[in-house]
Amino acid sequence: PFVQRPVASAAAASAKALVLPHRGSPAFLRASLKQIARAAGSPVKVRVGLDVDDEAAYTSFPAEFPDAEFFRFFPAPVGPYLIRQELAERSPEPLLTLQDSDDLSCYDRFTSLSAALTETGSDIIGSHELCLDELRALVQPVRFPLDSSASLNLCANHALLHATLMCHRAAYFRAGGLATNLIIASDSQFLLRAWFSARIRNVDEFLYIRRRHATSLTNAPETIYDNPLRRRLSADWTRDFDAV
Numbered sequence: 001p002f003v004q005r006p007v008a009s010a011a012a013a014s015a016k017a018l019v020l021p022h023r024g025s026p027a028f029l030r031a032s033l034k035q036i037a038r039a040a041g042s043p044v045k046v047r048v049g050l051d052v053d054d055e056a057a058y059t060s061f062p063a064e065f066p067d068a069e070f071f072r073f074f075p076a077p078v079g080p081y082l083i084r085q086e087l088a089e090r091s092p093e094p095l096l097t098l099q100d101s102d103d104l105s106c107y108d109r110f111t112s113l114s115a116a117l118t119e120t121g122s123d124i125i126g127s128h129e130l131c132l133d134e135l136r137a138l139v140q141p142v143r144f145p146l147d148s149s150a151s152l153n154l155c156a157n158h159a160l161l162h163a164t165l166m167c168h169r170a171a172y173f174r175a176g177g178l179a180t181n182l183i184i185a186s187d188s189q190f191l192l193r194a195w196f197s198a199r200i201r202n203v204d205e206f207l208y209i210r211r212r213h214a215t216s217l218t219n220a221p222e223t224i225y226d227n228p229l230r231r232r233l234s235a236d237w238t239r240d241f242d243a244v
Contacts, residue, residue, distance in 0.1 A: 014114055016044045016166070017091035021083035022101035023051040023076070024215060026058060029101045033065050036099075041111035043067065045093055048101075049083030051076050079183025088172060097166045102211045109207040113166040116203045123171035123198035124148075126164035127207035134213045141206060148200035152192070156238040160200060162187030164208045171198045185233045192241045 018036065022029045029048070036046060046068040050058060053076050062070055073083055080100070088096055095114060099105060109127070116125050126148070131140045145151040148159035175194035179186045194200060 014042075014095050015093040016042075016095040016097055016110060016114065017088075017093040017169075018044045018046045018097040018099060019049070019084050019087035019091065020046060020099055020101050021049045021051055021080035021087075023080075024102055026061075028211070029058075029061070030064070032099065032101050032104060033061075033068060035104045037065065037067070038107065039105060039110050040108050041114070044097065044110055045069075045091070047071065047087045047091060049073055049087055051078055051080070051083060077183060079180075081178045081183070081186035082180040085178045085180050088169070088177065091169070094169055095166060096169045096172050098163050099208075100163045100210070102213065103163060104209040104211075106207045106209065110166070112203055112205060112207055116201070117166065117168070120201055121199065122201045124160070124165055124167040124194060124200045126160040126162075126166075126202045127205055128202065129161055129164060129208045129210045130206050132209055132211045134211065142210075144202045146202050146204055148191075148202055149195060149198075152195045152200070156192060156241045158188070158191075160191060160202060161208070161210070162191065163210065164202075167198070174198070182233075185230055188234065189237055192237055195241075196244075 020032065033046065033048075036044060046065070048061075048068055048070045050070060050072045052058065052072070055072055058070070062068075071087065073086075084098065095117070097110065097113070113125055113127065116122065126144065128144055129142045131142050133140055144161060145159050151157060151159040171194070174197050175190065178190050191200075
């Protein structure tokens with residue numbers, strides 16, 4: 001939605017970092033960065049982690065996006081979670097924001113999320129998504145529970161889309177940050193751990209456009225959403241979460 005809403009000035013002015021791991025098409029990253037630069041509110045400090053085999057296609061990016069910082073991780077691929085954790089540790093801003101590099105933030109995402117953190121007293125907040133499904137050639141709205149903490153209190157579930165979240169930096173590290181031993185599923189583990197120390201919510205708005213395509217981690221054959229490793233991790237973490 002390209003809608004400008006009044007937001008609490010203090011919340012809108014809070015310094016925000018956005019950590020952005022990238023592997024895949026340079027065009028996806030360029031589109032994401034252009035959209036972030038046009039977003040409402042005070043500028044967001046963007047730190048990009050390149051998880052690529054050949055950086056030649058990205059040599060122009062620092063000049064195109066001079067307000068962003070670029071880091072290269074190797075040997076590639078190291079996966080998005082190690083990059084997010086490393087860049088989060090390098091980000092002193094009080095608010096920490098996530099995004100996947102093949103997705104887009106809507107114009108009012110950062111102002112809406114930061115205002116909602118203040119208004120609700122939450123530690124972690126996300127939003128609904130519009131899924132741009134290139135495999136099925138459709139756009140699908142996907143809603144998440146508004147009170148994610150209450151939803152997780154009932155059972156382990158996917159109560160927040162990890163890439164949509166904004167949080168207080170202190171809350172992120174209080175929950176332990178992201179596990180870095182795997183290139184998949186660490187977002188699910190983080191959400192379960194965060195439930196013990198953070199108030200987690202979603203705003204009732206569609207602020208994030210997620211691109212579903214054949215080469216994403218949840219669709220690529222070696223890391224597809226329903227592969228045996230993902231199923232085992234989900235079963236182990238759900239069992240432990242419910243037991244605690």
